[in-house]
Amino acid sequence: MSFDVLHIFWPFGVFIAMLFIIGLYCVLATLNLVRALIGLELLIKAVTLLLVVVGFAGGHLALTQALVITLIVIEVVVMTVSMGIVLGIHRHNNSLDVRGLKNIKG
């Protein structure tokens, strides 16, 4: 990796790692299903930023933008289906606590 690319990349890399850790903490530490989805969103945002920064540093802006658009489409579908599942669980358990999922059988 050339010095110029590394010089552009490393400050962003540090903040991307921090954003990823914050998202991971949110997913791991919470017992609320909606908050876990919010953590997942933060993780996806870290990946989005990583793609954009790599495209900017390496000179592949068009390709990375195409990849980011694909990522956003997948993100929306995943979130929509997950929220449907969360609503179904709430209807069944009357709670958003993940500990209630232990009762699921089958």
Add this chain to the structure above:
Amino acid sequence: MTVNLIILVCLILASLWTVMTRSLLRSALGLALTSIVLTILMFRLNSPLAAVFELSVCSGLISVLFISTISLTEPMSRQETLKHMKARMTRFWYLPLVIAGAGAALSLIKIPLDFRFAPRETIHDVRQILWQVRQLDLIGQIIILLSGVFGVTILFREGRKK
């Protein structure tokens, strides 16, 4: 670069507020704020099309989805929230230690940073890349969208009448 660093700090602050705030609604608003800051950063990194998608879809549509879900579910009482926060702190007090340990281990391993980028691209139009170079991505997107529609239909179908 200084402006970018200020925006990055704002991004981290917005994400921290999203994670640490007690109210779920504020958390969803914090997520929208994080998306908006990310959009500004993407505009500054010469990715306008991706930035517009991020702004309209992530900070618009997904925030609406989160707020709708929160309004359709019962929020926890204040006492429950406080209890939950305390439990969260006690369960994961060791997380910063794990992160510091992982960072120290990675610095000892010394990962070689000799990634090689492909030559700079000759096609500079996103539309051309999306429609001509990466057509399989578009097919994948259509399949995923259809599976999402199918999944939501199954999740929200009405029960059969007996």
